[in-house]
Amino acid sequence: MACAAAACGQTGCCRDEDDEELVVSTKKKAGKPIIKTNSVSTDTASSNRSDSTQAYSSEGSGHRQSLCVKCKIDEALIGDESRVCFGCFRSSLFGKFKVTVTTQDLISPPDNVLVAFSGGPSSRVALQFIHELQQKAQRNLDASRDKSFPVFGVGIAFIDESAISSIPSHEFEQAIQDVRLIVSSLAPPAKELYIAPIGDIFSLDSDDGIERLKELLCAISDVTGKEDLLRHLRMISLQKIASGHGYNKVVLGSCASRIACHVISATVKGQGYSLPADIQYVDARWEVPVVLPLRDCLIQELKMLCHHESLKTLELLDGPHSGINGLVSSFVTLLQEENPSREPTIVRTAEKLTPFNFNRLPETNDSSNHSSFRRRHKKLNFESYESNPSEYFCPICNSPIKNSDLESLKSILGHSETTADIFGASCCSSCQFQILPKEPSTMEHFYSLLPKPMVARVRDGICSNQDWLREQIKDCLLSDDEEGI
Amino acid sequence: MDEAEVKSKKGPGRLCSICNQRRPALKRPKTLEQICKECFYAVFEEEIHRVIVDNQLFKPGERIAIGASGGKDSTVLAYVLTELNRRHNYGLDLFLLSVDEGITGYRDDSLETVKRNEVQYGLPLKVVSYKDLYGWTMDEIVKMIGLKNNCTFCGVFRRQALDRGAALLKVDKVATGHNADDIAETILLNILRGDIARLSRCTSITTGEDGPIPRCKPFKYTYEKEIVMYAYFKRLDYFSTECIYSPNAYRGFAREFIKDLERIRPRAILDIIKSGENFRISTTTKMPEQGTCERCGYISSQKWCKACVLLEGLNRGLPKLGIGRTRGLNGHLGVEETTKMSVRSKQCGTLDF
Secondary structure, eight states: OOOSSTTOOOTTOOOOGGGHHHHHHHHHHHTSOOSSTTOOOTTSOHHHHHHHHHHTGGGSOSSSOOBOTTTSSSBOOTTOTTOOOHHHHHHHHHHHHHHHHHHTTOSOTTOEEEEEOOSSHHHHHHHHHHHHHHHHHHHHHHHOSSOOSOOOEEEEEEEEOGGGOSSOHHHHHHHHHHHHHHHHHSOSSOOEEEEEEGGGGTOSSHHHHHHHHHHHHHTOOOHHHHHHHHHHHHHHHHHHHHHHTTOSEEEOOOOHHHHHHHHHHHHHTTOTTTHHHHSSSEETTSSSOEEOTTTTSOHHHHHHHHHHTTOOOOGGGSOOOOHHHHHHHHHHHHHHHHOTTHHHHHHHHHHTBOOOTTSSOOOOOOTTOOOOSOOOOOHHHHHTOOSOOOOEEOTTTOOEEOGGGTHHHHHHHHSOOOHHHHHHHTSOHHHHHHTSOSSHHHHHHHHHHSOHHHHHHHHHHHHHTHHHHHHHHTTTOOSSOOTTO | OOHHHHHHHHOSOOOOTTTSSSOOOEEOTTTOOEEOHHHHHHHHHHHHHHHHHHTTOOOTTOEEEEEOOSSHHHHHHHHHHHHHHHHTTOOOEEEEEEEEOOOTTTHHHHHHHHHHHHHHHTOOEEEEEHHHHHSOOHHHHHHHHOSSSHHHHHHHHHHHHHHHHHHHHTOSEEEOOOOHHHHHHHHHHHHHHTOHHHHHHTTOSEEOTTSSSOEEOTTTTOOHHHHHHHHHHTTOOOOOOOOTTOTTOTHHHHHHHHHHHHHHOTTHHHHHHHHHHHOOBOTTSOOOOOEEOTTTOOEESSSSOHHHHHHHHHHTTOTTTTSSOOOSGGGOOOHHHHHHOOOOSOOOOSOOO
16 A cells, blocks of 8 residues: 555655655654764654664664665765665656656757746756756767757846845845856857846836836735736746747746645635646747746755755845745645655646646647657647637736636726726736736826836737627627727 | 714724724624624625525525534524525525534534524424444544544545435435635645545535535635624624544644635635636546445445445454555455455445435
């Protein structure tokens, strides 16, 4: 029934729920190796010693560290439950990444991918792995005779949020230098680095952009709303860099732990309908599709890799969350401590929700067919993709809105309201609650502060969906005049 | 004292934001409005009435059993349903149905409360006990299996016990006091545990329409805090202690989280329910097939219903039988095990399901 290994931390293990307590406690003890029998740590009291030594009994003695259970050559890592050596650990982590990239066809030869780098461990590992993939492709190209498979291009984007950060500017300067250093170390092949201040999406004038951004954030009273708006602005920034410099894919380092937190926080914010859109490997809602190659890796694994391989990460840029996001983060961390397969289980549950039709890469007319691996979607999801193509998207968070929730938009379109009001009504209820101002009088001003790409979404959305919209509201239209909008 | 004097005594201030006449007595947990007692009763009752009407929970002439534990939810439910039945002429025949799990120091006390409710609200009461139905009390069960999975046993047994009691009363529906907090917790639990099948069912306000007795949850959108407030101001008689066996329940994690959430953003509870209702779950996702239990005839997706499996485990001294994931094809017990199973304990009743 339950997994026999006392310290099994493998994801997907069918461990009995009620063996949790027993397994968790033995895991905790197993994490503290007994190097010498007489130097037992204070935590493991004499009454527990028999249990602790039992955990090591399979290795013979409690005197030395255990061997890797996979290759049985090198020593196992301390503090890791799976008891493998670093080499085996790394190759299994890279393996997960590679399998995702090939089966989902995320990166293939003619692509030009832009990797979003925040400085944190996930994006650092994403960068590292993609670099290694690129290096291998380059070696293959050099070695091959017919040179028919060009190597994919890699660019790196770093969004500079120093204007709104509480970190002192000299520290930030140092951080930017570190970023440049990291990028230059990942060559050959050389990679272009784009450091874009977040104010750039508001205005070409950087000071004006910062002012507008600050004013916009001030206008939002809800702490969670502020954090979420920043997240949306970051994506707009990435999209701008990608489309402005000829990249056809954006790579995010989002890992399973972050996705698990997103599943819970989206549920808590009433975004259950749009949740499946955000957690798939591919998100093609955007002008430049976004892919998540590290989606099945846990943050613990990624941190461990960075630590053991001395990959430099910039911790100071990864500030703590507050409000709902912070609460969810601590909740998931607590659950993960109680059961290490909780995060993957949460992601797996969300995977069973039906994705949208934009959760697959757009069909290319590329007849040369560079990718030698067929795109393999999980059978369940592939069969249930919606045939109805048009979804309506919230202009702020770009999440698909359920038809039945567009009631307020319908009623407003009938009257001649201001563009600001139309904008407000076309947002999802979550954004309406936590981001948009409550007073209608301040809405006009708020609307004027928004970056053009956001505002343009409503215009484009309405124009392209004109027929669909008309269909929705035709029972309320009094005349055949189409000039309502 | 006339109105002007009252106002001047209060100073530049606060009046109930609904009626603008009386002094506010409370802050409404759902919306944080400051309102008076009377308006609170009014909005509370009106919202429940809307839920009942909009979701067509009842039809005139139906016999309804209210699952009554003696706790705040079921007491308030009994009170409000009696009141709305009268006020809006639902035309319902209401009954109280109580389950005695046999937990000394908890259930025996709460049953006294229900007996008082029977008198206070004038609703006929029926009590069904685990001892009569299954031959085991929860005290005996916990003595055997410990405190880890006792909630599983109790929950499975209670579900069936309610159905059997409802059949004895010959009612058309069972109404339970599950509130918004309960449903939000269940949604979160199902996400955490990967139970997509339950996730798709747990937000329905009426369940079991294709089974023996449908059940509904009129309090689906009612906050637990508001139920407590209502009971407090109306001085309703209820029993307020936690079940003595519950501290280790996994649900506790979700409950703590939701309490913290409510403090930051009260509407989050309703948002969780909204998300749950909107989850895109494919109807082709493998859902359990509905059949009947071979042993007792109750509704079941497996050969034996969960209650029979658990009972068999208890009678044979196998506390883990039916707990956790079963191995083998489609979760059915191996052939060998099924043939070993014999009906040694008391038959589960003579009800035709």
